[in-house]
Amino acid sequence: RDTVNIVGSSTVYPFATVVAERFGRNTDFPTPKLESTGSGGGLKLFCAGIGTQHPDITNASRRMKKSEFELCQSNGVKEITEVKIGSDGIVIANSKKAEKMDLTLEQIFLALAKEVPDPKGGDKLVANPYKNWSDIDAGLPNKPISVMGPPPTSGTRDAFVEIAMEGGCKKYDFIAKIKGEDKSKYKSICHSMREDGPFIEAGENDNLIVQRLAQDTDTLGIFGYSFLMENEGQIQASTVNGVEPTPDTIAAEEYPVARSLFFYVKKAHVGVVPGIQEYVQEFTTEGAWGDNGYLVDVGLIPNPRDVRMQTAKNVKELKAMTGQEL
């Protein structure tokens, strides 16, 4: 095999494809082949073993999990280099024709969780009773809660749940306390999305969500920053905890609902399949992932410069993960 094979996250896919295309255009190597399999699916393929039938690189919109690392190890994929390429903001947006929303993580949690603390008070959980935004906070519009988001099989959903929902959830002390006692119960409280209608699972097609927002002014949508950027004409993002999602606020980690994006390189394949190292290098040049790089044009939020420098250095050395950092 002489073509680099890349699998993994659908979130990273647009960035990786841009790099791959440039790489193919500007070098003599063939353009790498990219498959969008989702982060988990990609890691599964990636960790299945070494050899030409297995991919060389996998993208992930979340960090590799310990269990995945172990699977890799057990399948002989010993040395893996982790590359953190930047961040992605998850935005909550609605049609420009509607009122712009200002939300807090707590409000998001109350609006979308399956069970919420009893509004009448007390450390008790009840099935989510909120129908309208104004039920949660009188300052919010008196409109029904209606939010479209990705299905549980998507990494964006994972990240949203882990950052936004859990972020709002743990503000409640009695829930935060549970974390110490029963981790899985804590998670089930904070991570369960309501299934009674206001939250709509809309499939993995973010374009569809965007188009529906344009039509349906009462509905909010959850998706990646790049979709907001492309459609600024029709949709607007809500602020979260008072922060507007912009590249700067996301990079500076002021905007709370942001996550890091990664890819993982199989070291054993470097030097066997031509072009791997060169591709990785292309990805990690300032012209690509830097503050003015072309990835920014497609919506990547760059890492701070020092992180970029450090990562680039690790990449040069193909520094392998130990498993401890996960």
Added chain:
Amino acid sequence: MNTLNSTITSEANLPEETRAQKYDDKPAETVIEEGRTVGKPLASDPKFKLRNVEVFYGEARAIKNISLDIGRNEVIAFIGPSGCGKSTFLRCLNRMNDSIDICRVKGSLQLDDQDIYDPKRDVVELRARVGMVFQKPNPFPKSIYDNVAYGPRIHGLANRKSDLDDIVESSLRKAGLWDEVKDRLDASATGMSGGQQQRLCIARAIAVSPEVVLMDEPCSALDPIATAKVEELIAELSASYTIVIVTHSMQQAARVSNRTAYFHLGHLVEVNDTTKVFTSPEHELTESYITGRFG
């Protein structure tokens, strides 16, 4: 009897050349004069009055200028060699040809002095008055009862279930089938024998009390015993219905009909009382046919 048979067989004993010669010398086509029918084609106060009828399939002329009257309560038989147009002519009488796209009918056809092919004429009503029985028994894949009740039902002839029962019973009786099926009226009609099926089709046709029944070779798919039963039935029906029957069996024509019409290549060559046609045909083609020189 022996006389005829010897005629036939002596024919068979002729040297081949001579036999072949005979047809070649006198090609059938040339003998017929179009539109001229010998015998008695007309009747006073006829049920059907058919004048200068021509039928075309696309360009091909299948019926060539035929004029004929069919009397009330008469049984008329159409005979003639294969492809001569018997079925085509028969199917003009209740406009069953309508369903063949390329078929066109010319001339004047009248039933009780009303034009059959009048564009304003209601085909449904016409067919309710002129019933038809086909060559191959074609019962609907339903129960025996439903087959017979089908016509009365669609025409709304019965107000009550008991009326319908009466119609079914009397039709089956007339068709001589009642005793054989009265215990299994709910059984499927397709499970009956060929002869029974054909009689069922007749019962179905008469259940709507038509004035005329057209039959196109109704016995050609039946064995002798079944045929006998159907013929018997025709004889009985002839009391109250006008019956037009196409048959390829001269014997059958002789047995059941009052009048016989001989068709040849789209022409109506001769019509006369059955006895007359079979004993002393006027036209030589008719004679050739009934003496078995062809067909």
Added chain:
Amino acid sequence: MNTLNSTITSEANLPEETRAQKYDDKPAETVIEEGRTVGKPLASDPKFKLRNVEVFYGEARAIKNISLDIGRNEVIAFIGPSGCGKSTFLRCLNRMNDSIDICRVKGSLQLDDQDIYDPKRDVVELRARVGMVFQKPNPFPKSIYDNVAYGPRIHGLANRKSDLDDIVESSLRKAGLWDEVKDRLDASATGMSGGQQQRLCIARAIAVSPEVVLMDEPCSALDPIATAKVEELIAELSASYTIVIVTHSMQQAARVSNRTAYFHLGHLVEVNDTTKVFTSPEHELTESYITGRFG
């Protein structure tokens, strides 16, 4: 001639009851004794020697214990009412029944003293020796030439193209078709008239020089002129082939055959010289049939 006809028509003039009565009193079935055939069923040095043949369709017995010899270069006609088993019996002679799953044949059938139904027997070779012509003309949708040449080709009867041309020409000549088609051998056979098609099928059958030709109602779809041509042809062929012909026309049987076999509901009732059968039938069923009391 008039004598017979008067018999028929006098019959038709009987009151209905009497006619019906006749069949009921003497149900056809009871008169036949199984396996007994009157007349001359056997021959010395026969081409086919058929003994105690029974044919079943599933459970139904369509041929009931028939024994018959068919002589060399004889033309034998099978007659009988519809469904009596003529076709079934005919198709046993070249094992065309093999392709009907539910059909089983019992008894001994020999062609030139070799068992036809021997499991080791090569059907292909058998059929090359016993050709067949069907009721409906069934030319292949190919050119006229290819239709006739098909058999010789698959049997390897011609070494050269010119041999093949010769076979095609002589077969078409024998079938009396050569002059009509010699200028358009490449035209499609399906564009021919019915009579021409049937003669083509005969040419196709004789192109492989069979010893026997079986014909199942070869003229029933033809008009009188075409029929005459085919009959003429049969007469010519009878010089060199054994011909078995099924027909529903007694006249045709009388014209073309040396011997006639009368079938009735699966029984072979009577076999005799054609003249004999038609002038003085021995069995009363035969008589009823040829005098037209049924059929």
Added chain:
Amino acid sequence: MTDQRSQAEIVRQSLKRRYRKERRFRFYGIAAIGVALLSLVILFTDIIGKGYTGFIKTTITLDVVLDGEVMYLQDAADPEQLDMADFQAPIIRALQQYFPEAQDRRDVRELSRLAGSYASNQVRDLLKAQPELLGTTQTLEFLAHDSVSVYVKHADNPSYSIRLSEQQQRWVDQLVADGVIDTAFNDVLFSRGDSREPSNAGILGAIVGSLLTMVVTLVIAFPVGVAAAIYLEEFAPQNRITDFIEVNINNLAAVPSIIFGLLGLAVFIGLFGMPRSVPVVGGLVLALMTLPTIIISSRAAIKSVPPSIREAAEGIGASKMQVVLHHVLPLAMPGMLTGSIIGMAQALGETAPLLLIGMVAFIVEVPDGFFSSATVLPVQIYLWAGSAEQGFVELASAGIMVLLTFLISMNALAIWLRKRLERRW
């Protein structure tokens, strides 16, 4: 007689009601067809309305001075220098001819985003091929940047967001007026593989991928399907095993296509170790998927060959196999073809099973063989429909039109073939 009269009367009276029913029934029929055709019209207007702009590209034609100084390039024949040179610079210079005021960093940046990102590559490739052009002035046609293209094509369409600054919009307006920016038929769509930039993206890769996949599918499914149908119809003994096969085939026709993807993943990729994303595997999977359709329709076609032809051949002494090969097969061929085309049409539009065998991939290079990575038309449409960039919406619709053209031509081919092969008997 009186009975007949009164009955006739009743019949006549019932007629009005019955004819009303008849008319209503006819009306229902027309209405049904109307609804179906209306849906078709709505769908097609939707697709064409969204997609026709996909067939238009926006170009920007500039007189570029290939100045070595500006590009830091002394010798265009030296690959090392070519790697280091700046090919964006001459393009910016060319644009500055029109807008001399744009000199500061921000303006230059905005100016450089008028031409598409392939522009500099185009200059490089030109010089690489013809080093002697260094120092000359060439009139070059570039693709405009995507946001320019969206602006030019959809400025007055509210469902598109304009991503150009006020200043850029002014520039573009002027360039359009000057005829520098122009629109033309989008030949790029039919000459390139996929790209991340809508204006550079082409469907050729997917077309070739679809063709290769369909070839594999046809070459496998058609003979196997026909042979299977012949065996089942002509040779198989009628018994339980045949029944079992029949149920099996009917059932396979009902198995959701994604399950065939699982099969392909487990058997062809897992068991036989074939590579992912290649037309061979895609073709095999789709062949298995279409096989039941072909078998079922071929059996129907064989059944409809009149028994008289079969008998005629058998009567002459043709063996069973000869009857089948010489007569049945040629006569059944039109029907078999129809079934196969229907099956192929289904395969052509199928996405789900290909998701699992890796044919949903970003592949830029046009595939050059059965074992090179490829995607197919419906997958390409699916990918574009899910991309963030606005330009892909119209491309996806254009892709659908291409796919439909494929389908229609396949059907036309089927009808033509059928007409040619059909014989009357």
Added chain:
Amino acid sequence: MQTANLLPLVLVLAVVAYGLAYMRSRAVAEPLGGIRNLKSLPFYYAARAALWSAIPALIVLALWASFEGKVIQNVVMGSLPADLAPQSEGQASLTLSQISNVAAGKLDPALVPEGIAGAAGLLDSLRAQSSQFKAILVLLITVLGAAFAWTRVMPHINARENVERTLRGIFFFCAAVAILTTIGIVFSVIFETVRFFGKVPISEFLFGTSWSPQTALRADQVGSDGAFGVIPLFTGTLMISAIALLVAVPIGLLSAVYLSEYATRPVRAVVKPLLEMLAGVPTVVYGFFAALTVAPFIRDVAELIGLEASSQSALAAGLVMGIMIIPFVSSLSDDVINAVPRALRDGSLALGATQSETMKNVIFPAALPGIMGGILLAASRAIGETMIVVMAAGLAANLTGNPLDSVTTVTVQIVTLLTGDQEFDSAKTLAAFALGMLLFIVTLILNVFALKIVRKYREQYD
């Protein structure tokens, strides 16, 4: 020699064998007085020669091609110095890939260990030897096969039998592919299904009323129970398919009736293929249409009459899917209605029935088995459809009878589980296989039933 070149060569040789045997059989026939004295036509002797020379050679070629790699690989690996010897299978494949990339000039030999470069040389020479040997062997077999066939050109041998038996064998094999496919499908889902039932009890899977892969997405996410009940999925599938059929069956049937009974020939010739195009439109298009046009419309209408409707509804998906499957019903029904014997139609018309009465009372019941077949096909297409459902009906597994609610279907869940974020070994991903298996069994049962019903009907007619 490459397999790609060898293959045509073998075929050419087979053609030569064909020609030689053909000539020989004619020569043999000559003294006997022509080919009529051969047991079979020269064509068959020739075809037999071609088959005998090609088939064994092709089998050997296939075997060689499939084992060649392994053998050479082992030899090359064996030649590697101990320090480079691979530890694992994956390592081996990598090393091999590296060696062959070097051999193919895609990797610079200077950049790889010396042993590898050496092995690359060995690989090259082994490959050359192997292909030489392969070529010799295969060609030898071809020639031997042809020669044997040549000696067997004898007048009393029935070559036709041989050839036809071989063909029959090939035909049988093709028919068996259908069975093999079924086995393949079962094989590809059975292991995962068994593993799934190791984690989730089968009774819970079959009878559970709650489907929520969310709650059991990952072991470390939530360990809630009762999330794998297929009942909501099957009711969702049922509801959407039922709505689709409610649209497609009447429209399709009425169209078919009109086309076959009333429409003129040219109208029929135009409208039928037009309707068939509905089935050819990619489902993504339908998906967008359902989600952006139909679903909002339904919601607005529902709100207008005071009903509560989700913006994604089973109704929207079902309606659009119904339009998509119209042609399955209309085209197939049109065919079977045309196939109803003319005699039945005539029988009814001759009684004075109107066309619609004939249609409703006689033709329709007679065509029912065929129409059922078309509907069955339409239903299976509806069951298998995913894109429209995902876009228009959503992914929420509600156990509901309200068509205005959002529901999901079995196939949609299979697709999302398999293409989304996968979790090896988790019940979530394995569930996709179990769903696939269950669906396969359900359709199988449906088909057995359908066959039984059709058979029963067929016995009743004619």
